[in-house]
Amino acid sequence: MSTARGARARARIEVTAAIKDEARRQLAEEGAAKLSLRAVARELGMVSSALYRYFPSRDDLLTALIIDAYDSLGETAEAAHAKVADAGPVRRWTVVCEAVRDWALAHPHEYALIYGSPVPGYTAPDTTVPAASRVGLLLIGIIRDAHQGAGVALPRLPAELEPEARRLAEDLAPDLPPAVVTALVAAWAQLYGLVGFELFGQFNRLVEDREPFFRHAVAQLGHGVGLVFPQDTGTGGRGSRSGS
């Protein structure tokens, strides 16, 4: 029978998925620390020990959720990007950054799981690397296109950073100038600083209109990686010193 080995295998897949779904539900509701194996098992009508046949430990279940979260974020960002794939680098950059923020606001606990402080005594295994890179690859692609299309300005690069910049470019995008790749990595981290601050309440009672604030900050990040924005072609306000 074609599904000879499938009966059990498929059941296993289904149960595994059910566990992850229920775990994701509890994660979204209460956060990672309150995610309880026993509660998941209870909700699924099984006994807690049975759950260990599918995930050898709570941390392994969390790891599975982390990978799924990375994939969900990556997929969302890619979908948003696909809709404006024909637009200029500036618009694509903006859209991807805003997709990241939107996803984070919609899935705060999952965002916290992957970009907040790592879970207690837990270090993510290498398995998560490919899923974690999806947004980064997207941004690199955008900057690459901008570079080929002459829509990019070369950021400055101090001499002390040149070796590291060369290493980064080698690893991430050998066809791009090291200065650009370095700026991109920094912008990537800064993007998550902006999102994290908003998500974790650091902007409470401080920033109210967060969409325009974020948009502007993202535009500035774009500047950092050399993207040339439309308004830059106008009369520049930059460089005008303010006297005492």
Place this chain on the structure above:
Amino acid sequence: MSTARGARARARIEVTAAIKDEARRQLAEEGAAKLSLRAVARELGMVSSALYRYFPSRDDLLTALIIDAYDSLGETAEAAHAKVADAGPVRRWTVVCEAVRDWALAHPHEYALIYGSPVPGYTAPDTTVPAASRVGLLLIGIIRDAHQGAGVALPRLPAELEPEARRLAEDLAPDLPPAVVTALVAAWAQLYGLVGFELFGQFNRLVEDREPFFRHAVAQLGHGVGLVFPQDTGTGGRGSRSGS
């Protein structure tokens, strides 16, 4: 007697401090989630229920630690800043940012406690606000001095952000241009993005020479808030387009 109300009160203060010390020790070793009231009590030779006379719940103990962490970070940053108080804004900016990073690397779990994902189902009470603002106030002071000393360039500010910018300036530094205050808040968030990414392992197997990387990123942040760096006075590399 002068210490009539002191005997017990002082004992209380001492025990409270001992509890916090031991808790801080466990926090530094194992992280916030593995901080156990019972373990703290055990280590102090008391029974767990006795500890509830001093902290009504685990979260309250955690809150106390959070405030202490904010204070420790703020104090460290202020001390570092005091050493270069006579230097120019650029140097002071750099020193404060690096002090923040150094403190974070030295106290990773405490940093995670205050700037990572908030602890499970826990929202920081308003008590933490003053302690949390110390580094921010420091940075504002630096930019204020830079502004008065004509060492600052006005960042651009899109029209849609003007109301929010005015509000921010009103709250944080009414004597500074809204565009500067807005850029400063963004830079503040981005700084913590950089530190968090390094601390939480996002730069593992990616960025190796992190000091120069961070220095450069912080310099770029300084640009964002209008600080004019020495090398800016030279021939600019900025604006040179890269063709296809």
Place this chain on the structure above:
DNA sequence: ACACAAACGAGAGCACTGCTCTTGCTTTGG
């Protein structure tokens, strides 16, 4: 000086957690 109230430490206990081990039952593959 005495009495009363508040603060305190200790212990038992509740409900919960992650995890292990053993016991049977069912499905699968040689």
Place this chain on the structure above:
DNA sequence: CCAAAGCAAGAGCAGTGCTCTCGTTTGTGT
């Protein structure tokens, strides 16, 4: 067809936050 592997269930261990009760100590107002 039968042994082996996969599986669910239950009991149990060590640990957690937190509550309640019980004497005892300490400070204070009369």
